[in-house]
Amino acid sequence: MEAIIRLKNIKKRIASEEILKGIDLEISEGEFVSIVGASGSGKSSLLYIMGLLDKPSEGEVFFERKKIINLQDKELAYLRNRKIGFVFQFHYLVQELSVLDNIILPALKSGLSQTESRKRALELLERLGLKGKENRKPYQISGGEMQRAAIARALINKPKLILADEPTGNLDSTNTQKVMEIFKEINENGTTIVMVTHELDLAKQTKRIVEVRDGVIVKQEFLQPS
Numbered sequence: 342m343e344a345i346i347r348l349k350n351i352k353k354r355i356a357s358e359e360i361l362k363g364i365d366l367e368i369s370e371g372e373f374v375s376i377v378g379a380s381g382s383g384k385s386s387l388l389y390i391m392g393l394l395d396k397p398s399e400g401e402v403f404f405e406r407k408k409i410i411n412l413q414d415k416e417l418a419y420l421r422n423r424k425i426g427f428v429f430q431f432h433y434l435v436q437e438l439s440v441l442d443n444i445i446l447p448a449l450k451s452g453l454s455q456t457e458s459r460k461r462a463l464e465l466l467e468r469l470g471l472k473g474k475e476n477r478k479p480y481q482i483s484g485g486e487m488q489r490a491a492i493a494r495a496l497i498n499k500p501k502l503i504l505a506d507e508p509t510g511n512l513d514s515t516n517t518q519k520v521m522e523i524f525k526e527i528n529e530n531g532t533t534i535v536m537v538t539h540e541l542d543l544a545k546q547t548k549r550i551v552e553v554r555d556g557v558i559v560k561q562e563f564l565q566p567s
């Protein structure tokens with residue numbers, strides 16, 4: 342399988358601290374990778390670099406064979422909007438907008454028509470068990486529902502790659518497992534997923550575990566042939 346993302350000797354320095362110390366990592370199409378490690382080990386920083394949200398101090402990032410350093414901001418924004426879906430630990434839904442409008446927003450931003458955006462959003466709402474909640478505001482639904490709304494929003498542009506940072510961080514075990522089942526289904530359907538988690542139980546449900554310690558990858562485990 343072709344690599345979606347390739348990181349070569351990535352280093353990240355903030356002030357005088359080196360928080361990533363030479364990361365080599367390749368994510369192939371169709372993979373479901375979890376990134377585990379202690380708090381402060383560099384997981385989020387790594388995910389932001391993979392998501393083209395942040396630039397490394399040293400090293401090279403390739404997205405679908407394109408060298409990121411050579412791209413203009415416009416091209417970067419295009420890749421981020423069209424090809425990558427982000428799910429953050431805190432969902433960042435817009436409180437003033439309905440659930441439906443939150444989900445539709447990235448589709449409209451990327452130029453999809455109102456009609457097609459609505460159609461896709463309604464399909465996703467149904468698939469994620471949010472039917473009937475579309476006209477509520479984020480503060481009028483539960484935490485689990487917010488998380489699923491955030492996942493719907495991440496999926497609306499049919500990204501090739503989902504990057505999720507502790508997507509179940511503030512969910513109970515039932516909703517956590519629901520989110521995991523959704524991720525597995527999306528992955529079976531061809532979407533590549535990289536998920537940061539500190540729960541080993543969840544990591545074990547993915548296809549590869551990457552362990553980060555103090556800005557270095559210390560261990561990798563493939564859980565099934567891919």
Ligand SMILES: Nc1ncnc2c1ncn2[C@@H]1O[C@H](COP(=O)(O)OP(=O)(O)OP(=O)(O)O)[C@@H](O)[C@H]1O
Pocket residue numbers: 355360378379380381382383384385386387539
């Ligand atoms: N903008 C920043 N300025 C200064 N230090 C930062 C910044 N962002 C991250 N760091 C530091 O870099 C290290 C790695 O942070 P990072 O957020 O990547 O850790 P993490 O593995 O995601 O932790 P957690 O599990 O708590 O989310 C930490 O020591 C953190 O304090």
Ligand SMILES: [Mg+2]
Pocket residue numbers: 384385386506
């Ligand atoms: Mg983090």
